[in-house]
Structure formats: structure tokens, C-alpha cells
Amino acid sequence: MTPAVFTSVLPRLCQPHRYHKVAFLGCNYQKTCLLNSHSSRQYGKISSSLGSLTSSPLDPNKEPDRLFKHRLNVCQLQKLSSSMIHTLQCKVDRYQCVHVDLGDIPEYVTAEQFSVVLNASLVEWRKTSKNGVWLQIPMSMGQVIPVAAKYGFEYHHAEGDTAMLCLWLRRDVPNKLPPFATHQVGVSGVVMKNDEILVVRDRNRPFTLWKFPGGLATLAEDIEDTAKREILEETGIKTEFLGVLAFRQQHDHPNAFGRSDLFFVCHMMPLNFDIVPSPDEIEACQWMKLSDLESSVQTSAITQRMITLIRVGQKHGFDYVTLKSGIFHSVYKGLQFKIYNRWLPSDESEEEKCYLHSVAGPEQLYNKEKE
Known part of the structure; x- marks a missing residue:
């Protein structure tokens, strides 16, 4: 309850143990305080009570310790003429x-x-x-x-x-205050069904390209959770995260308010296959043969690059091209974080999942996990 500053000029303190009502910046109320003054030009000491938050009248004949059950020296200020100046609470x-x-x-x-x-x-x-x-x-x-x-x-x-x-504040050192957020984060998902891949065309875009479903991450949302949410919202397909295939960094990204853009492409496993496209966001949505998407002129460079990675994953196993996530304890007490890295031999469960996905396909893997 330390007050930040007086909002009004304190009256001249002419006698000891005189009671005044003082308004403080930093408090949303007025407090009645006891002002002990030894001289109008010396120091004024304010003793207040955390329990005295009302404007009820005080009896100056009572001892201060009886008036204030919990006494607290809030501050000691130099009295300049008839006013006191203090600094902001910080x-x-x-x-x-x-x-x-x-x-x-x-x-x-x-x-x-x-x-x-x-x-x-x-x-x-x-x-x-x-x-x-x-x-x-x-x-x-x-x-x-x-x-x-x-x-x-x-x-x-x-x-x-x-x-x-x-x-x-420093005049002898360059400004070292950190800038605000430098990037926005977008996430999309590569969802395979045997030799078909889930693609969408966005509504209300200046260009109509087949792309992977995805969108912007919300505050404190994990990359894989963004992928799951966006795929479900846009296509009605529920998914599980398998890994990060790649990410793109782009500066001067339009519609990013001058921020740069980080865009992650995740490898996702479908848990259902019936498409229910969002009428507000999606113009078209379908399972398309990977070869048809590869030969389509209505694709971007990032889509073509992902097709190349998918081909490598299908041939050598997706653990060869994806980054897996692991949870670790932060140096900050009570916090955790995720690290995304290539598959390690010690990750046996991930090894089995990657192998099954590359050999059997997501439908068989989905049925196996339900057993």
C-alpha cells in the first residue's frame, strides 16, 4: 500500500500530532493519516494504517497506537515550503x-x-x-x-x-530496451491418406492456390496445437502431430503490421477422413493425389518443396525428414518448454510410429492405435 505521490498540497504543519485527510496517487481511495511535524520547514513523517481505509472521524485525544492497530511508516519526505513532492511507485x-x-x-x-x-x-x-x-x-x-x-x-x-x-534514460549508452514482438507465427499441416493429401483453397484471397490447411498461432499456443486447431476448423479433419517438416521465414510479410513471419509446416496423422469444410474460410477442400498436386500449376514454392520432403519421407521414413518435439524443464521455476529436433535412437516409441506411418500408411496406423 505504499503511496506513489500526493495529489494535493499538504496543509502547513503547525503543531505535532495533527490529523489531516490526504489523497494519494497510487491508491484509489483517500486515507486519514496522522502527520507528526517538528517544524513547518523540516521533515514530515507520515504514519498510516493499512486497517484505516475509511474517512471516519478520528479522536485526536487518543494515543496513535490505539487509533492504528497496524502502524506503518509509509515514507519520510523533505518538506519544501508548504508542499511535499514524491516519486511514482515502481x-x-x-x-x-x-x-x-x-x-x-x-x-x-x-x-x-x-x-x-x-x-x-x-x-x-x-x-x-x-x-x-x-x-x-x-x-x-x-x-x-x-x-x-x-x-x-x-x-x-x-x-x-x-x-x-x-x-x-542513459545518455552514455545506446538504447538497449528490447523491441516488441518481431515475428508472427503461422502453422499448416501436411495430412496424408495413403497416396492422397489434404489440400484447401482459401476464400477471399487475391489468388486461388491449392495449399495445406493452416493459420496463425494464438498467444501461448504450441505449434502442434495450432496445426490441429486450424486443420479441424478449416476441413473438419481431426489430426495428431507427428513432427515438423520445415519452417519458412519471410520479412516484410503483408498483413503482418511490419512484423516478419515464421511459418511452420507440420506432418500430421488424420484421425477421420470425412471432410467438412468451413463455409466462411474455405472455397474448396479435397483429398488430392500427391502426383496431381505435384503437377498442378496452382501451387506455391513452399508446397512444391513439401512434396519433395514427402517423397523422401515415403522412401526413407519420415523420421529422416521431420523434427520431433520433446518436453523439458526450464531454468525458470515451474515452467517447461519444447525442443524440436531430428529423431534420436532412444525414442523407441517414435521409431515405431514413424516406421508404421511410412510403411503401412495413416489409415492402418489409426486402426492399430484404436486396438
């Missing part, structure tokens, strides 16, 4: 960058009030050799964005109802 990360969440500040704070506090904060942070500032601003506090811009802040990113602004 957290400091391991890179010595300051993080400020303005969601804790009342929405009625004016741009002028915020400007005074922000300026004092920047002075303090530079004095204490902080490297940069991350300023998280909710949409309801949009009135302070021009103020932050005046002090050199720039947009880093915005999502939902929150904008993140940033400022590099």
Missing part, C-alpha cells in the same frame, strides 16, 4: 529498469499533476543510475500519454486496453 528489474503501472493511480489525476510527479521521478531515477523506464498506461488514463511523450517516452506496444510506453 519496481526495478534485474536490468536496472523501472516498471510503473499507472493502473493504480486514480483516473481523476490531471495531466498537470502527473507532469510534476513524472518529472520528479525521472530526476530521481537518473540520479540513482536507472537504465530505462517501462510505463504501463490503461486506456482510462489516456490523458497522461501526451505528458509522457513530452518527456521523451515512446510507444513500445499496445494490447487490449493497455499501452506500454518506454524511455531509455
